[in-house]
Amino acid sequence: MNREDMGVNIGRVERWLSLVAGGALAAYGLKRRQAPGGAAAIAGAALLYRGATGHCDVYQALGVNRAYGRANGNAFRGDGTGFIADLGSDTRAQLGGHRGIHVEESVTINRPISELYRFWRNFENLPQFMEHLKSVAMREEGISHWIAKGPAGMRVEWDARIINEVDNKVIGWQSLEGSMISTAGSVNFDEDAHGTRVTVHLQYNPPGGRAGAAIARIFGEEPNQTIREDLRRFKQLMEAGEIPTTEGQPSGRHARKTPKTA
Amino acid sequence: MKAVCWEGTSDVRVEDVPDPTILNPRDAVIRVTSTAICGSDLHLFDGFIPTMRAGDILGHEFMGIVEEVGSGVTNLKTGDRVIVPFPIACGRCFFCTHDLYSCCDNSNPNAWMAEKFYGYTAAGLFGYSHMLGGYAGGQAEYARVPFADVGPFKVPAHLSDEQVLFLTDVYPTGFMAAENCHIQSGDTVAVWGCGPVGQFAIRSAFMLGARRVIAIDTVPERLAMATEGGAEILDSMDPDVFYKLRATTGGIGPDSCIDAVGMEAHGPHIDYVYDKIKTMTYMATDRASALRQAIHSCRKGGTVSVPGVYGGFIDKFPFGAAMNKGLTIKTGQTHVHKYLPRLLRHIENGDIDPSFVVTHCVSLDDAPEMYETFRDKKDGCIKVVMKPH
Numbered sequence: 017m018n019r020e021d022m023g024v025n026i027g028r029v030e031r032w033l034s035l036v037a038g039g040a041l042a043a044y045g046l047k048r049r050q051a052p053g054g055a056a057a058i059a060g061a062a063l064l065y066r067g068a069t070g071h072c073d074v075y076q077a078l079g080v081n082r083a084y085g086r087a088n089g090n091a092f093r094g095d096g097t098g099f100i101a102d103l104g105s106d107t108r109a110q111l112g113g114h115r116g117i118h119v120e121e122s123v124t125i126n127r128p129i130s131e132l133y134r135f136w137r138n139f140e141n142l143p144q145f146m147e148h149l150k151s152v153a154m155r156e157e158g159i160s161h162w163i164a165k166g167p168a169g170m171r172v173e174w175d176a177r178i179i180n181e182v183d184n185k186v187i188g189w190q191s192l193e194g195s196m197i198s199t200a201g202s203v204n205f206d207e208d209a210h211g212t213r214v215t216v217h218l219q220y221n222p223p224g225g226r227a228g229a230a231i232a233r234i235f236g237e238e239p240n241q242t243i244r245e246d247l248r249r250f251k252q253l254m255e256a257g258e259i260p261t262t263e264g265q266p267s268g269r270h271a272r273k274t275p276k277t278a
Numbered sequence: 279m280k281a282v283c284w285e286g287t288s289d290v291r292v293e294d295v296p297d298p299t300i301l302n303p304r305d306a307v308i309r310v311t312s313t314a315i316c317g318s319d320l321h322l323f324d325g326f327i328p329t330m331r332a333g334d335i336l337g338h339e340f341m342g343i344v345e346e347v348g349s350g351v352t353n354l355k356t357g358d359r360v361i362v363p364f365p366i367a368c369g370r371c372f373f374c375t376h377d378l379y380s381c382c383d384n385s386n387p388n389a390w391m392a393e394k395f396y397g398y399t400a401a402g403l404f405g406y407s408h409m410l411g412g413y414a415g416g417q418a419e420y421a422r423v424p425f426a427d428v429g430p431f432k433v434p435a436h437l438s439d440e441q442v443l444f445l446t447d448v449y450p451t452g453f454m455a456a457e458n459c460h461i462q463s464g465d466t467v468a469v470w471g472c473g474p475v476g477q478f479a480i481r482s483a484f485m486l487g488a489r490r491v492i493a494i495d496t497v498p499e500r501l502a503m504a505t506e507g508g509a510e511i512l513d514s515m516d517p518d519v520f521y522k523l524r525a526t527t528g529g530i531g532p533d534s535c536i537d538a539v540g541m542e543a544h545g546p547h548i549d550y551v552y553d554k555i556k557t558m559t560y561m562a563t564d565r566a567s568a569l570r571q572a573i574h575s576c577r578k579g580g581t582v583s584v585p586g587v588y589g590g591f592i593d594k595f596p597f598g599a600a601m602n603k604g605l606t607i608k609t610g611q612t613h614v615h616k617y618l619p620r621l622l623r624h625i626e627n628g629d630i631d632p633s634f635v636v637t638h639c640v641s642l643d644d645a646p647e648m649y650e651t652f653r654d655k656k657d658g659c660i661k662v663v664m665k666p667h
Contacts, residue, residue: 126372210372241390248389256368256384256425257350258302260402265414265422266295268283268333 119218119239123247126211127254133184133205135254136214145249145259148242160189164197172197214250216243280666281335281418282645287325290336290649292642298414298422303350306426308362312439313340313417315645315662316364316447317473318540318587320653322406326541326563327589329391329409338364338404339446340416341439344430351427360430362423363614364447365401366413369428380611385425386411395590400611417645419666431618434626440633440663441625444474448661449632450617452478452538455585456486458608459534463487466527468575470514470568471538472500474635474661475585479536480507481630492532494519496544499658503634514568517546523575531577539568540586549594556593563590573599573607584609635661642666 125132135141139160143149150163150171164172174195180188180202190200199220206213218239252259283293298307316339321327341361344354354360367374371383382401386392391409392399402424405415414422423430433442452475459467467483469476472495480491484507493504494512501511510526512519524531544550545567553565572582573596582605600607624630637660640648648662 124372126370126375245390251371252368252384255370256304257370258304260366260385260387260411260424261301262387262412262414264299264301266279266281266298266418267331267335267414268281268285268291268293268295269331270296270333 119243120215121240121243121247122213122215123251124208124210124213125251125254129184129205129207129212132212132214132254133187136203136250137181137187139189145253146246147249148246159192162191174199214247216247218243279419280642281414282337282642282664283332284322284330284334284336285332288323288650290323290646292645293333295335295418298418298420300346300348301422302424303348304425304427305348306344306351306354306423306430307346308340308342308360308416308421308423308430309345310340310342310416310419310421310666311359312342312443313337313642313664313666314443314446314448315339315417315648315652315664317475317652318406319649321541321587321589323649323653324542326557327407328395328563329388329407331408331412334405334408334412335414335418336405337415337417337421338406339443339448340404340421341433341443341446342421344426345420347426353427354430354432358430358432359435360432361442361445361618362404362416362421363429363431363445363450363618364406365403365611365614366411366424367401367428367615368425369615374428377613377616379613379615381613388412403611417642417664417666419642429615431615431622433622437625438633440636440639441631442622443663444478444632444635445614445618445621445625447612447614448474448635449478449621449630450614451475451585451612452480453482453617453621454610454612455479455536455538455583456482456488458583459483459486459536459581460606461486461488461534464489465533466490466492467534467536468492468494468523468532468572469504469509469536469538470494470543470572471540471586472497472504473538476500476536476538477503477507477635477660478632479538479585480504480509483536484508485624485629492523492526497655499637500655500660503660506634514544515546519571520575527577531575531580533577534581534583535572535576537569537572537582537584537586541565541588543568545571553593562593564588564592566592566595570594570596573605576603576605578603579605581606581608583607585612636663638662640664 139152140154142152148164150165153161155161158178160176162174162176174191174197176189176191178187178189180186184205186202186204188202191198197220201216201218204215249259279295279297280292281295283291285291300307319336322330322336344356344358344360346356347354365380365382366385367379367382368384373381373383380401386399386402388408388411389399395409402411402413404413405417431445455475456479461467461483465488467488469479469491472493476493480493483491491509492512493501493509494514495501495504496514504511512522541564543565547567549570550565550567553562553567556562557565568586569584576582584607625632637658638648640662642664645664651657651659652662
């Protein structure tokens with residue numbers, strides 16, 4: 017995990033609250049010495065960690081940063097680029113810290129931010145470069161229906177909603193409660209000397225938890241590499257207008273068996 | 279169609295394969311009129327380049343007539359006569375827009391493979407291993423050319439195939455090797471390897487202001503061709519190359535040194551034997567005696583330019599000499615696209631007629647035999663051109 021992963025993204029008051037509540041919960045849990053108590057102790061430890069480091073994995077996965085100011089019930093982004101709507105998300109509860117899989121990958125694309133942002137914001141475009149997605153359909157405003165090709169030909173579907181959106185800066189989304197898979201992701205767009213830097217955070221609990229992830233890995237769906245290849249295709253599509261391929265080209269492997277000439 | 283396929287080390291066959299088709303909007307299909315065997319194809323023939331698969335169509339030096347274009351190609355039409363640069367470049371990424379076409383970000387469908395070897399991928403190449411794209415090559419009757427709106431370069435009808443074919447690779451490669459030397463008027467340039475790239479490097483070095491070029495090889499007809507190009511010559515199997523270079527440059531050493539040999543060097547010294555044993559036992563991938571000698575011989579503050587192809591790891595690399603003498607090392611696959619207008623102008627002006635390197639002009643069917651002839655430097659072979667139709 018790199019330094020950026022560990023960055024502070026929780027506000028000061030919330031950090032103190034985490035520390036106090038975490039300490040209390042841990043003390044309570046350890047005292048009870050029974051199964052529910054163990055769970056409380058673990059939850060307390062997570063809160064303690066959160067408070068001590070100022071870092072929340074779930075916030076990060078959602079593209080949320082609460083380390084800075086807050087006004088009118090909405091949190092402002094630390095860099096002042098806009099606000100984050102709807103902080104009371106249910107997925108946050110489902111996605112516990114290091115339990116799921118967290119991927120961070122970035123790519124630099126030689127195109128203007130606005131063009132990349134616009135393309136990504138229309139989630140229906142994502143299957144063009146995200147190989148594990150079969151389709152994404154936009155439903156009512158902010159809600160989309162995702163269908164992915166799961167491990168072993170299994171179909172995984174969920175609804176997601178946009179929970180964070182700042183024009184030409186960031187898009188964050190998460191699955192709705194009760195979905196087959198609990199997932200959240202964000203994409204950030206930043207100007208860079210070599211173009212636009214696109215950074216994706218993705219967190220998900222695959223079907224069957226860790227076991228599901230192991231299966232996914234066996235089937236070549238290793239999440240980091242998957243996202244990396246997805247972003248490469250996104251770059252190719254945006255820069256070159258097409259994804260390079262050799263599929264369908266001739267080779268001696270498809271030779272009509274005729275006698276060789278020499 | 280007929281195509282030259284790599285079937286294994288020292289095993290090249292002409293096979294009947296399906297015709298290529300347009301696969302992407304920016305593709306074109308070219309009817310190949312002339313195609314050459316490159317010295318770097320011999321690295322494939324000899325099994326030195328990883329990630330080749332039996333059945334791969336070879337060839338990255340080819341030209342011909344546009345047969346068909348995809349919907350995204352508007353600057354070419356059926357019937358245009360073009361040469362095709364050997365690196366495949368999208369023309370739009372950071373690297374392409376900075377004239378670093380052979381470092382294109384977007385043309386290698388197997389980028390992940392190259393990343394495992396090199397950290398980052400360079401451009402996809404025609405017929406040059408799966409790690410570098412897995413693209414079918416041009417030693418065939420027809421070839422598919424991706425990003426055809428960027429690569430293929432129209433050539434005038436009054437120039438023969440043999441005059442323009444080498445714009446695809448060896449002429450720009452020799453030219454870039456010389457340009458990378460930052461030659462100052464009056465400089466002395468030493469060139470290891472007098473194959474076609476070395477020959478073009480010699481002539482380009484003079485064109486860029488070198489006063490003397492010293493060519494180092496051991497094959498008589500190649501040395502003779504170097505002499506015709508104005509170079510002085512040394513025998514690469516002579517154990518005294520370093521001392522002779524020092525003596526002839528007043529004790530200074532050549533201002534710049536070009537390694538146009540690459541990973542399968544031969545040499546008279548113990549390091550050659552060492553490389554040979556290491557590579558044969560899979561403990562090293564490249565033999566680098568020419569490169570070591572170039573670094574050792576170069577004057578202080580000089581430049582070592584490396585157009586020769588290397589694939590993996592070199593043992594006993596004299597980095598101490600490079601560091602302590604303050605050398606500049608310049609290398610890379612050629613950014614062919616960048617050089618085409620200028621080099622075509624040189625051909626049209628009559629400054630150079632690249633057809634001088636051709637020693638063999640044969641049919642595509644002769645490919646298996648010609649790979650051997652070229653590798654073994656038999657029959658005075660320096661450059662083979664094949665006619666698929």
